[in-house]
Amino acid sequence: MNILIKSGHLIDPKNDVDGIHDIYISDGQIAAIGKSPKGFMAEQTIDANGKTVIPGIVDLSARLREPGHEHKGTIASETRAAAASGITTLCVPPDTDPIIDNPAVAELIQRRAEEAGFAHVVTLGALTMGLAGEQLSEMAELYHEGGCIGVSNGTRYINNTLIMRRAMEYAASCGLTVFITPEEHSLVNAGVAHEGSVSTRLGLPAIPEAAETVAVARELMLVEQTGVRAHFCRLSTGRAINMIARAQHDGLPITADVAAHQLHLTEMDLGYFNSQCHLRPPLRTQRDLECLQHGLQTGNITAVCSDHQPHDADAKLAPFSETEPGMSALETLLPLTLRMADEGLLTPIEVVSRLTQHPAEILGLDKGHLGIGAAADICIFDPEQYWVVDAEKLVSQGKNTPLHGWELKGRVTHTLLNGKTVFSLES
């Protein structure tokens, strides 16, 4: 099938393209940019006049809830929401139920995603069996048989530093990147909000900044010792960013990402116990928010992810600390990140690189760009269209968003996966 995307503003950071170009797609791949290939007859033409065309978004962290919690979401429902958000590749952490500590679970997720056909789904294998932090998982098998593109212990902190060291060493010998969600478990101490003036006022059990910085400090020392390639997921504190920046300056092989909502929400948004703002890591201070934004500007943080965590309504209907953390975040990822450009903090091309090129590189995938021969995973959006977030109208099965009622700018109109239209706003 031949497709022509006509007159769109193409932004492809990896190939240094930023301008109005026609895109020619053949057999699910980019056939040409700008000039029609010989004898190209378009069977489908998408008029992208006034729209922006970017590589399909690569999301470093999205819970799809399947297997294990299908009442919150399924691979089909959440990849469909991804398609509606311009996201064509999703990376799933290993904390599914059952846990991705054997190839069968990874294969199941892959197969269901392929059946649904809305997005590519890649998985992270468990770093330790059952994420229990005791026994190393069969990482090589997870990689070769299960197709896991990296390893992670999810949000479960490994208390035993010796085991963390061994896990990193073993991952290094398998050539795998370790994905780290830094949170020192004992310092979290059943906390549910950032330790600061808001948690003090509301009397909520609090998570101190040190829960993150202590974990980052330990893992940085171990990365230095073991030489493993490591990626730090969803940082929330300014101090942690500074530590990451210093380690990068010293040449450590590390990267970092941030969740889009952490760039726009703070502890103040908890108001009077708004459970939609019960997130992990918690919303922190205005100062932290500015440090995270600054980290994206300097390139110490190179990726923005959704940290999508859909929930059923009941999960948020209880006194704050009894609710489950997380937000349904796929559909707000692009507009929240575009806001950084609107606020003059990043250029549009930088925004796109942090959603496409860099996360793909972190995952080691040949995605996130639109070079000749690349898979035609494409997101087309109207950069000027405003829309109001209506929680009930989210495509995701999870309607839990603290952004209900927010007016956002930038709306996805088409999403293509391997040259096939998987979302179109009109239809």
Place this chain on the structure above:
Amino acid sequence: MKQQDVQFDNDGQLRHFLTIEGLKRPILTDILDTAENFATVGSQNVKKVPLLRGKTIVNLFFEASTRTRTTFELAAKRLSADVLNININASATSKGESLLDMLHNLEAMHCDMFIVRHSRSGAAHFIAQHVAPHISVINAGDGRHAHPTQAMLDAFTIRKHKPDFTALRVAIVGDIMHSRVARSQIHALNSLGVPEVRVIGPHTLMPPEASHLGVHVYHDMEQGLRDVDVVIMLRLQRERMTGALLPSEHEYFQRYGLTEDKLALAKPDAIVMHPGPINRGVEISSSVADGPQSVILEQVTNGLAVRMAIMSMVLGRSPGSDDQERKA
């Protein structure tokens, strides 16, 4: 910010009583003045007034309490309301029936007011946000967040002895971190115009950014007590001795226990308060608790009048006759 007004109805009258935060001085003064009228009811021969006849009040206690529940029950009965006591083991709700299901069942029985105590901060707000429009909620203590009726009865007791709030120095001593009483007292005292509220306690029992609550933070008892007019001692929960918050009861009493020697640093006519129940020899010595400056038992008595005032104001808010009846 959107949810700020959940305590008020559309006419700006108190519909729920959940927290002191955000309540302006006239409302608090109104509560204290109304309580003044009720203070005599208990000493009359017939200890009842018919203000809430026909109303049904549910004491919904998810956390064990004898004293608070009893005073609420007595206050409701003195106002001629029907009272239902429901004690729920918190673990019973976590399995099976959800909190909301239980509330809706009670609503279906045509109750008028829920008096809620719960171990989680924000529980009273959560319930207030989800009850049917005709139901009022009074917070009888939610987690570490608020205990507004306790704070009002403390303010009432202070005013009895020290009528001018704007001339006072008040020290709150002990486990500020875990205390809903302290949080509500701080809001009440600030709102009533107390120029200097101090909190005294070790770092491990002091919430971060405590000064943002509008208090001066002291870690040294001797410094903190100097020249204060009111000393409020907080109960130290025994379970705080585990989890590395404090080394021992003995050392705590040495540093933060209120003894006659330490009390001598305060003004000579300073009063000593405690929300109870007291741990003698842990946060306060018996000689001070039973001494001439102690008003601890008065607090208990005043609790009744203040709770009657709040209940009658919240349930009697509907326009017209009720309002006049209350003033009469």
